[in-house]
Amino acid sequence: MSYQYVVVEKQEHIARVILNRPDAMNALNVEIMAEIEQISNSFLSDEKTRVVIFEGAGKHFSAGADLKQKGEPQSLLMRRRSAGLGARMIKAILNINQVTIAAIQGSALGGGACIPTACDFRIGSDDCAVGYPEVNLGINLMWRSLPLCVRLIGPARAKKMIMLGSRESGATLLEWGFLDELVPRQDLSEASLSMAQAYAQQPPIAVQMIKQSINAVSNALDDALMHMDTDQNLLSQYSDDRREAMQAYFEKRQPVFTGE
Numbered sequence: 001m002s003y004q005y006v007v008v009e010k011q012e013h014i015a016r017v018i019l020n021r022p023d024a025m026n027a028l029n030v031e032i033m034a035e036i037e038q039i040s041n042s043f044l045s046d047e048k049t050r051v052v053i054f055e056g057a058g059k060h061f062s063a064g065a066d067l068k069q070k071g072e073p074q075s076l077l078m079r080r081r082s083a084g085l086g087a088r089m090i091k092a093i094l095n096i097n098q099v100t101i102a103a104i105q106g107s108a109l110g111g112g113a114c115i116p117t118a119c120d121f122r123i124g125s126d127d128c129a130v131g132y133p134e135v136n137l138g139i140n141l142m143w144r145s146l147p148l149c150v151r152l153i154g155p156a157r158a159k160k161m162i163m164l165g166s167r168e169s170g171a172t173l174l175e176w177g178f179l180d181e182l183v184p185r186q187d188l189s190e191a192s193l194s195m196a197q198a199y200a201q202q203p204p205i206a207v208q209m210i211k212q213s214i215n216a217v218s219n220a221l222d223d224a225l226m227h228m229d230t231d232q233n234l235l236s237q238y239s240d241d242r243r244e245a246m247q248a249y250f251e252k253r254q255p256v257f258t259g260e
Contacts, residue, residue, distance in 0.1 A: 001042075005032035007057070008039060013050040013200040014193070015043070015098075022058025027066035028111045030082075033089045036115075040092035050204045051196040052096055054115055055103040055189075061128070064110025067137075067249070076234075083230045086111055086143035093118040094144075094215065097208045099199040103192035104128045105185060109167070117148035120211065122178065123192050124170040125185040130178065131167035137249060138242035138257070142229040147222050152178050 001008075007018040017039055019026040026032075043049060056062050065086070074082060093100065093115065102116035105125040113130045116122045124130075132149070134141050141149075141162050150158040153176040161168060174182040183191045199207065236242055240260040248255035 003035045003039070005029075006035045006039060010049060013048060013204075014053065014196045015046075015049045015051070016053045016055060019054075019056040019062055022056075022060075024066065025060045025063035025107070026056040026058065026112065027063045027068075028086075029066040029069045030071070030085065033085050033111075037085070037089040037092045040089070040096055043096050043098055046098075049098055050200040050202075050207070051099045051101065053101045053103055053192050053196055054093075054119060055192070056105065056108075056112075058106075060106030060112075061102075061104045061108040062112025062115065063107060064112040064133070067246075080230060080234060083142075083233060086114070087226075087230060090114055090118045090143045090145060090148075094219070097212070098204075099196075099207060099211065101192055101195055103188050104130065104179075105188055107131075107167070110134055111143060114143045114145035114148070117145055117152060117178075121180045121195060123181040123183060123188065123195065124173060124179045125188045126170055126182060127185050128170040128173075128182075129167040130173055131165060132162045133165040133167075135163055136165040136245065136255075138239060138245035138255075139236045140229060140232045142233045144222060144226045144229065146229070147219070147226060149178075151218055152176075 005021050007020045009016040009018065019032065021027060021032060043052060100119040102119040102122045104116055104122060105128055108116060108128065108130045110133055113132055132141050146162065149162065153161070157176055170179060170182045173179045181191060241257045244257065245255045
């Protein structure tokens with residue numbers, strides 16, 4: 001099956017899921033998120049694939065949510081449902097039975113950072129940088145991804161990374177445990193394939209049961225805690241700080257926040 005914004009390549013027991021909007025830094029519009037959700041769910045009926053590699057075409061992994069996309073006016077009820085698409089996409093990645101690996105080059109920001117945290121492993125190129133700039137736009141980190149970051153790097157580092165909205169280098173991310181490997185840019189594809197082959201050679205039933213059990217232990221409270229992140233996001237969108245942040249972003253100036 002072909003998709004508009006995502007390329008899926010399969011060879012033997014390994015599949016590559018490639019975000020394919022390089023001219024837009026693989027920004028996550030509604031269409032690409034729906035495709036990622038659909039592709040992730042499709043692996044439930046894929047008996048042959050044992051490892052799935054997520055990567056981005058072009059210079060960057062993903063710039064995050066597409067702020068330039070304008071949707072049709074919706075009621076608050078339907079806005080709440082639509083705002084849940086990102087969380088459904090991340091949950092679909094988390095629910096992939098197969099081992100998942102993110103190969104990160106260039107920038108992975110916001111939602112573009114959420115996708116790698118939903119994978120089992122992350123390999124970064126030596127030029128990569130990851131950040132959650134949502135707070136600088138007056139909104140919270142959503143898409144069920146806050147606990148994923150906390151588990152990878154710990155509470156204090158997660159607070160620093162998410163509350164300041166700063167970009168962290170690949171070297172820092174490797175030291176913090178966010179990345180499992182850091183390789184030269186030209187070796188990223190080969191390194192992700194090498195890791196994938198190691199897991200693809202393992203007995204798939206045992207590997208997938210182990211993955212599901214570990215996820216069940218580590219993710220046990222996520223549904224209880226993160227059901228409200230969409231509502232927090234909708235609330236923050238009505239704030240003066242959110243409007244000021246967006247206006248400053250497009251005017252390329254420093255925002256002035258008032259707490260209103």
